[in-house]
Amino acid sequence: MLSAPAATNGTKAVVSVRSETDSQQVAKRPAASSPGGGRRIGSALGRAAWWTAAVFGLPFGLLALWWVLSADSETFYLPPLSEILASFDDVWLHSDRLAADVLPSLLRLAAGFLLAVVVGVGLGVLIGSFRRVRAFCEPVLEFLRAIPPPVLVPVLMLFAGFGNTMKVLVVLSGCVWPILLNTVEGVRAVDEVLTETCRCYGIRGPARLWHLVVRSASPQIVTGLRQALSVGIILMVISEMFAANNGLGYTIIQFQRTFAVTDMWTGILLLGLLGFLLAMLLRLFERSALHWYFGLRQSQRDDGQR
Amino acid sequence: MNSTALPQAGSGPLLDVRALRKVYAGRGRSVEAVRDLTFSVGAGELVCVVGPSGAGKTTLLKCIAGLLPPTSGELVLEGAPVQGPPPGMAVVFQEYGRSLFPWMTVQQNVELPLKQKKSLDKARRRQLVRDALAAVGLADVPDAYPWQLSGGMQQRVALARAVAYEPHILLMDEPFAAVDAQTRADLEDLVRSLWQRLGVTILFVTHDIDEAVYLGQRVLVLSASPTLVLDDVAIDLPAERDQLGTRSSARFGELRAKVFGQIQRAKGARPTDPAPPTDPALPADPEHADSDPADSPADVPPPRQSTDAGSR
CATH class of the missing domain: 3.40.50.300 (P-loop containing nucleotide triphosphate hydrolases)
Incomplete structure (x- = not known):
């Protein structure tokens, strides 16, 4: 272990934080006014350039390819990308569609997703904590999970009508499974020594639930969230295609039915863009909620190499 | 018997x-x-x-x-x-790497058991944590995470947690x-x-x-x-x-x-x-x-x- 020599001096040598953590901290504030800062800024710029190229290279490449290939397109269903981008402005920004369609869609997605988090994590903790409950629930869970959520749309329409409730329920019904199943796995894998530590120190009830169970399972829970988000976006659109009077899915279907093919393509682009932004948002959340996990993994890897 | x-x-x-x-x-x-x-x-x-x-x-x-x-x-x-x-009773386990909460800082690890004791107010709790960390020679790393510390220091944290529990x-x-x-x-x-x-x-x-x-x-x-x-x-x-x-x-x-x-x-x-x-x-x-x-x-x-x- 790297810091073992430091620890031999006991109380005095608590220069503990490992060197890789130091370098991480330095990386976070590259403009620190220390000697040799110039080189650091240089390498940070290099890294930023590399990162930008890595993130935007492929998307822009594909867009360029689309642009070139579709430039002379005469096909009615495949208008040139230049036309699509030109009408993007008019269709979405210079109209009230952001407020009238995009916002309601996002709100329904958010409501369904958040409800799925509450239900999925809550039930997941319950099922994961007790072996008997798990044995009891598992067959039913496997059955319910196997039903494709879009099939539920007609059924839910019967119960919940055509309004927002139905759409939120559709999103919920799809998002809940990845969250639930991942939470169960995470809760099952809670470390035994940590569990005993909690018992010894009288940590129980809500404190145990949060500080031990949920935090232990949080890496798996976040994996579930990521899967649920992509399912949720799909279901948001599908629920609006069935029966709605606003929303992104509804608008895209309307464009298609009225043969406004270029406008339809702008909707598809917008949908992709939204999905990307939401995934980024989730990534940010993951970074802050699981920074301990990445640090722990990194330090375990480093120990393994030594 | x-x-x-x-x-x-x-x-x-x-x-x-x-x-x-x-x-x-x-x-x-x-x-x-x-x-x-x-x-x-x-x-x-x-x-x-x-x-x-x-x-x-x-x-x-x-x-x-x-x-x-x-x-x-x-x-x-x-x-x-x-x-x-x-x-x-307090227990110090052999597996220090698994008995400390990796998502908590050193200070939070030591403090968590004390939060379960209703008789301690916040000031007293903080005092106990500070004293315990000082007693094991870790007064200057309260905000580090356990996985940032060497094995010996992690075990010191576990020891501090036990000591603070009185x-x-x-x-x-x-x-x-x-x-x-x-x-x-x-x-x-x-x-x-x-x-x-x-x-x-x-x-x-x-x-x-x-x-x-x-x-x-x-x-x-x-x-x-x-x-x-x-x-x-x-x-x-x-x-x-x-x-x-x-x-x-x-x-x-x-x-x-x-x-x-x-x-x-x-x-x-x-x-x-x-x-x-x-x-x-x-x-x-x-x-x-x-x-x-x-x-x-x-x-x-x-x-x-x-x-x-x-x-x-």
């Missing part, structure tokens, strides 16, 4: 283990880990439990900690039978088995100084004979599994111990040899079938017991380590 008259709190032993037996029942096969353990620990004592590996030391400790129900026998702590983890009895399960030898010497001295300062009762389980003799006032020698108490060795070394002097004293060598002989015997034979006594190569002779430590340093087995140990 038959005693229903519990000892008065304060007068009798703090911890009483009577005819403890633990059998792990598996599928079609059961393993008797602990056969018959009887001993007691007085208030304020530092008792080491040593035995060959696989001797059921951890089983014993988990039973005392209330984490495992014994198959039969009695466990009495401060006059009350142990039925679950008792409130006045237990009456502190159980330690091979706490230093996974740290390097030099860090270990420091941690041993830390345990002794905490014990002397706080007056807490400590039951220290280890497989290391030197460590047991160096730390303890008494050393309980366990047999191989299924476990019995083979011997209860009083360690009459001076209260002020240091890694270099104590470990190279003649008395230390004798005590070490005595315990070593018992362990060898324990390994060689089943506990029901006691083997002939000690290995003749070792100076386990009780006649040497009163010899002057300075007299015969040449007879003494070399101390386990000496580098850096005298620096305190």
Whole structure:
């Protein structure tokens, strides 16, 4: 272990934080006014350039390819990308569609997703904590999970009508499974020594639930969230295609039915863009909620190499 | 066993283990880990439990900690039978990497158990955390995460958490088995100084004979599994111990040899079938017991380590 020599001096040598953590901290504030800062800024710029190229290279490449290939397109269903981008402005920004369609869609997605988090994590903790409950629930869970959520749309329409409730329920019904199943796995894998530590120190009830169970399972829970988000976006659109009077899915279907093919393509682009932004948002959340996990993994890897 | 008259709190032993037996029942096969353990620990004592590996030391400790129900026998702590983890007890586990919460900073780790004690207000809690971290020499890393620290320092955090909890009895399960030898010497001295300062009762389980003799006032020698108490060795070394002097004293060598002989015997034979006594190569002779430590340093087995140990 790297810091073992430091620890031999006991109380005095608590220069503990490992060197890789130091370098991480330095990386976070590259403009620190220390000697040799110039080189650091240089390498940070290099890294930023590399990162930008890595993130935007492929998307822009594909867009360029689309642009070139579709430039002379005469096909009615495949208008040139230049036309699509030109009408993007008019269709979405210079109209009230952001407020009238995009916002309601996002709100329904958010409501369904958040409800799925509450239900999925809550039930997941319950099922994961007790072996008997798990044995009891598992067959039913496997059955319910196997039903494709879009099939539920007609059924839910019967119960919940055509309004927002139905759409939120559709999103919920799809998002809940990845969250639930991942939470169960995470809760099952809670470390035994940590569990005993909690018992010894009288940590129980809500404190145990949060500080031990949920935090232990949080890496798996976040994996579930990521899967649920992509399912949720799909279901948001599908629920609006069935029966709605606003929303992104509804608008895209309307464009298609009225043969406004270029406008339809702008909707598809917008949908992709939204999905990307939401995934980024989730990534940010993951970074802050699981920074301990990445640090722990990194330090375990480093120990393994030594 | 038959005693229903519990000892008065304060007068009798703090911890009483009577005819403890633990059998792990598996599928079609059961393993008797602990056969018959009887001993007691007085208030304020530092008792080491040593035995060959696989001797059921951890089983014993988990039973005392209330984490495992014994198959039969009695466990009495401060006059009350142990039925679950008792409130006045803290435990330091061997696997420091797994007993600290990796999502909490050092300070949060130490503070969490205190938050469960309703009698402590926030200021007092913070004070206890600060004092405990200072006592183990970690006052300047409260905001680090455990995985940013070396193994020895992580175990110091676990120790600080136990100390801040203000237990009456502190159980330690091979706490230093996974740290390097030099860090270990420091941690041993830390345990002794905490014990002397706080007056807490400590039951220290280890497989290391030197460590047991160096730390303890008494050393309980366990047999191989299924476990019995083979011997209860009083360690009459001076209260002020240091890694270099104590470990190279003649008395230390004798005590070490005595315990070593018992362990060898324990390994060689089943506990029901006691083997002939000690290995003749070792100076386990009780006649040497009163010899002057300075007299015969040449007879003494070399101390386990000496580098850096005298620096305190």
